[in-house]
Amino acid sequence: MKSRKSILVLLAFLISPLFIGQTLRRVPVMQKSTPVAAPVEMTLMHRFQHYNDKNLHKNDVYDEHVHSPKSVNILDAKDKFYVQSLEGCETIVYSLDSFKRIGVIPHTFTKQNASLFKETNYFDYSFRTVEAGKENLFQGKPVESCFSHGGRYLWVTYYRRTYDANAVDPSALCIIDTETDSIVRVMPTAPLPKMIAASADDKYIAVTHWGDNTVGIIDISGADPQQFRYLKNVIIDYRPDLNFGNRAVNRDSECGHCLRGTVFTPDGKYLLVGKMGGAGGIAVIESATQKYLGTLKGKRPNVRHLVINGENLYLSVNRDGYVQKIAYDPWIAGLENENVPVPSWYETPVGAGARTIVLSPDGRYVFAAVNNACKVVCLDAQTMQKVCEIPADAYPVGMDISRDGKYLIVTSQGKENGGGNSVMVYCIDYH
Template identity: 30%
Template sequence: MLISLLFMVTISLDTVISHPQMVAPKSVYISPDGKTAYVNNLEGMNTLIFDVVTRKVKGVIKHIGKPVESCFSEGGRYVWISYYRLIGKGYPPCPNWREYKIPSVVAVYDTVKKALVRKVKVGVIPKIIEASPDGKYVFVSNWNSHSVTVVDAETFEVKEEIKVGWVPRGVAFTNDSRFAYVVNMGGFTISKIDVDSLKAVKVISKAVGNRPRHIVATPDSNYMLFSCHGDGYIRKLDIKADSIIDKVKVGHQPRTITLDPSGRYLFVVNYKSNSVSIVDVDLMTEVAEEKTGLKPVGCDLTPDGGELWVTDYSSGSIHIYKIQY
């Protein structure tokens, strides 16, 4: 257990979960009611559904593609799952992702019907999926299309494809759903999208850092925080000024990030350091670091902020930590 007396936050390992069908777990998403965790297994080509309290598998979603990331809509009824690429006839393997050119889909799982009910055609190598806070849209970043696909969250129809920077990944909305920010890993830039017009209206390039990967908004929407996979920093963007105002060094190759409900603490998984860091957002200081399994890549907090689930890509496991503030 690691305790920061100055910052009054503790992180301690509670349990480690493994499962025969958990192969290369890429991401984990905890439902808005805090009862269910969805773990996307890239090479296992499934999503394991866990009961958060018992930590037992209560369902399996089988896929025809490699599941990467997820988001929720309609209060958690629908789980959206991006397929890195489809598998099967007509979808040949491609060892070099930079050369892959075949569009993929986002699958939609209905938690009431307990079935996949839609497959929405998107771009090439879709990654992050993010629902707008007002529930109107779902945005999907497409690595090799260098675009964001906009889907109507109610009808599941594609409304627009917005060209952004090179190799986009992370997407985050302001809390009023007026703007979305997209971090472009390949271009070292951030694209700002006007959600009303569905157009990219600005490119932020100064001091963005090396390979920005994942981005989240603070609860007050004054700031965006994003991880830079290439240089090991978390950076803070002032939304009013659209400029980078601070940064803090964490572990090697920080990937997924998530904020506690208050917005005070940011949790960061460090892929090459095999660790999770906690950053005080107000002071932009790393206040704790705890070991994980091998190559942690995904993480999510329960809605009350009391548990952190981390997917260990190479260990094929989940580390669950207790968090106290």
């Protein structure tokens, strides 16, 4: 009976929608979206990948630096884009004009580049897994990134330092000067930072710590990165106990509130942070005081990514596979140290594993990377109805769109059962 039960469990896994066809999902270059008569058409025009070096289309480039890519950021003013290669411990730089790799920025720190660190400690946190004096000798695993100062600086968070297997010590972020594509400073963070966001007025950077229930707020009001400084480490409800002893821990799931989506309101007054784990909701922080005001409730749980356009907040719901929209301002204005329910969400299903979302520059369309279903979905931002979709290499996660709306660049990161190691460039036509 026990053997029969085990077989049934295995079969259930093998035929689950999370498994079928996805470990081998690789999309041919020049694939087009469906339906063909939609007002938006996407075409997989270019790809950089690290899984096949034979019989390639001329626009399908084998690149050994593409190793578990996470976020991607397009710098239109300089005709290039940056991809964070998590397991490669590198940032890859590509031309948005020639679609060739033009640089690789390593995140390796030794005694030779110790001058990049102005400080070692982060508030009252301590290092527990490394010998004193060697805290800043590591490789960083780059996760998320954002621009500040009109694209002059690219900020990159490190999931963890390589010596810290359970991500319990302070991690770090780096600041890249996009004029030279070199790191000009490294700053400490709390354990396990992921999302990072800049306010539109270039006053603040927010660093959201996935594994620590905290958000670091940095003053970036000057132009000199050596003068940037932390203002506060904001606690969202509580700081978890990270004393795991000697046992191995999956910090992707053991992460408290698992803070993820992070966005400033357009006026810079508030910071919104999604609680992907726990009871869910969206934490609200007042920028000027760095005060945690409370949590907006009433949405689906497991919120992953947040985007604001005008008066509307858009978010992706990972587990249930939805994209939601709401006019957010009325609820934020009255929020003061209490949980406020937020009704009247507009939503549409896009498929399980809704990850990064972006809006077209004119705000008419929402694009979603749908991880488990291995596709990219386009929605009408006004009606929240699906416009079209296109397959993606398993498993799409990061995304950015060019300023003219012509290019949508999507990264695919692997899972234990395969996939990943792909950066896809979709060309978008609007009819």
